[in-house]
Amino acid sequence: VLFVSCGLLLCQERIVGGYAPVPHSIRYIVSIQTTERQHVCGGSLINKYWVITAAHCNIGLDRMMIVAGDYSLTIYEGTEQEILPQHLVPHPEYNKTTNNNDIMLIKVRKLSYVSVALLPRQGAPIAEGRMCRVSGWGYTSPNTGLIPATLRTVKLPIVSARNCNSSESFDGGITDNMICAGYSTGGKDACKGDSGGPLVCEGRVYGVVSWGKGCADAQFPGVYTAVSKYRMWIDDTIFNYYSKCKKD
Numbered sequence: 001v002l003f004v005s006c007g008l009l010l011c012q013e014r015i016v017g018g019y020a021p022v023p024h025s026i027r028y029i030v031s032i033q034t035t036e037r038q039h040v041c042g043g044s045l046i047n048k049y050w051v052i053t054a055a056h057c058n059i060g061l062d063r064m065m066i067v068a069g070d071y072s073l074t075i076y077e078g079t080e081q082e083i084l085p086q087h088l089v090p091h092p093e094y095n096k097t098t099n100n101n102d103i104m105l106i107k108v109r110k111l112s113y114v115s116v117a118l119l120p121r122q123g124a125p126i127a128e129g130r131m132c133r134v135s136g137w138g139y140t141s142p143n144t145g146l147i148p149a150t151l152r153t154v155k156l157p158i159v160s161a162r163n164c165n166s167s168e169s170f171d172g173g174i175t176d177n178m179i180c181a182g183y184s185t186g187g188k189d190a191c192k193g194d195s196g197g198p199l200v201c202e203g204r205v206y207g208v209v210s211w212g213k214g215c216a217d218a219q220f221p222g223v224y225t226a227v228s229k230y231r232m233w234i235d236d237t238i239f240n241y242y243s244k245c246k247k248d
């Protein structure tokens with residue numbers, strides 16, 4: 001579900017070609033887990049009560065929990081906050097076939113301490129070649145299940161929609177709601193299990209890890225949900241949640 005054709009050989013690494021960031025330096029990232037504590041996806045805290053992630057990370061409210069303040073998923077660091085989600089809002093027009101509108105908001109109980117990620121304004125463009133950073137946990141092996149690990153991060157340039165959508169690459173599969181990032185030589189990428197996590201450019205979450213083909217393939221950059229296309233939807237969804245609560 002996470003990356004369409006992550007072959008065993010390509011996908012044994014988390015964040016391909018990346019490095020371990022300074023522990024707890026990326027504090028808005030959360031791990032979305034099953035209630036059995038299996039890491040499923042990444043996400044970003046956008047305020048004390050809301051997480052942004054990918055719609056394809058929707059494993060259902062009853063099965064999901066959110067862990068904030070983590071670095072190593074195996075070692076207890078004392079900074080972890082486990083919180084249950086209260087409400088899921090996958091984008092109503094999310095299309096599983098085309099991966100269009102692959103974005104979801106999760107309302108959580110109040111966190112005691114948080115660091116939040118900034119979002120771009122509605123429609124804000126991000127230029128080809130701009131360097132961004134994607135972070136995540138993810139699988140070490142799709143075969144043996146999940147082996148929790150420490151957070152990884154990698155810096156990648158934005159690839160133009162024209163190149164990413166060309167017949168040599170995703171051949172028409174890129175919509176206006178997607179952005180691509182990666183090196184034309186390959187070698188660095190997000191991969192299976194990094195889904196839902198943040199692609200941060202100019203200090204803002206411009207992308208949510210969405211899909212791809214293989215990982216770190218020279219021909220196929222990683223594809224991200226373009227968060228700037230959803231800034232109004234995000235603000236409206238949060239506003240409507242509270243106005244609905246007041247009426248009830």
Ligand SMILES: *[C@@H]1O[C@H](CO)[C@@H](O)[C@H](O)[C@H]1NC(C)=O
Nearest residue numbers: 093094095096097098099100
């Ligand atoms: C998803 O997109 C495809 C291709 O545009 C379309 O045929 C299909 O009806 C869409 N599915 C949904 C659930 O909207």
Ligand SMILES: *[C@@H]1O[C@H](CO)[C@@H](O)[C@H](O)[C@H]1NC(C)=O
Nearest residue numbers: 161165171172173174175176
């Ligand atoms: C990608 O190509 C398809 C097919 O030609 C087109 O419908 C779509 O709008 C293109 N995407 C972008 C972002 O230009």
